[in-house]
Amino acid sequence: MTYSVPQGSVLWPKNYILYTKPVGAICKKHGLSFHFYADASQLYMTFKPKILNSRHKTLQNIESCLIDIVQWMKTNLLKLNADKTEVILFMPKRNNNVIDDIRITVGDSSNQTHIIC
């Protein structure tokens, strides 16, 4: 065996978070906030809906960040489950004016965004 990290160990899971630290740097570069718990990663970005195109720009930012992450993972032998990656949009109830279909592209799959008001 030349790969894998035994999970019952104290030391090896910690190596995993050192190994994946650059993912945080990628998020920062794209202006995304993020939080990790071991391999569970949440990336997020806040925007002012009143500003023209802000949602579209946020979406683009997230997409280009994901492109970099997917590429980084590829070189570092990690695989992102594109179709299990979820996107959620949180917005106040009062401004849920017509929301058209928002799709985000992760790797080679296009994911539907869940909208929570």
Place this chain on the structure above:
Amino acid sequence: MGESRKVILPTSKSPKNLAQSFSDFFVDKIERIRTDIGKSDMSEASHNDEFEKHFEGEKLSDFGSTSESEVKTIIQKSTNKSCELGPIPTWLLKNCIDELSPILTRLFNISLESAYVPLGFKSVKMRPLIKKPGLDKNVNKNYRPVSNLPFISKVLEQVVDKRIEAHLNSHSLHEPQQSAYKKFHSTETALVRVQNDILQALDNNENTMLVILDLSAAFDTIDHQKLLSTLENHFGITGTPLKWMNFERTLPNCLY
């Protein structure tokens, strides 16, 4: 707490068949993901450099020795969970701590100095654990492999861990936004942090777009050679400590 959990396993003709089928399944699963990822493209390495800060400062080139009191403290703080591969139950070890700690301390120090981990320390017991109760117990896919290390190796790991942590902390090498394996952090702090940010944004009449990433068998696909070079180049772990960490020597031999 304390009550024994019922072991859930698929029905099988013999334990040997079952073990073989799990072994094949887990190995095959990782092989498949690795094939999926394909060969790592080295020409992309430069592209990644901007995200990986090169370590500058005093490297960790020597673990330094452990002491009887350190070993004692680690053992006494541990829970009484023991592994079938351990020669003695943890509670008994605790009872004989005064007699055994000088020997253990000596063993650990030899390991730390020589970057060698004896075979008995590396043998783990792999146990398939059902991912969620209620899943079909006859489907291998519904299990994750969990390894069970002998208690003594966990103590040695903690000795090493303390030294690495001290090094990482003194150079502020930890990602602040990572909640796992960190003192005073938990899945709860991770949740609270993200939830708070989202709620605050809503109060300011802002929207938040959240992406939740899902990695395939994240812990299992790590490449050891890459991990070692990361530890050396970006975290300043070198010399005997790096050698000690070298997976070829310290990776447990899996016993299914």
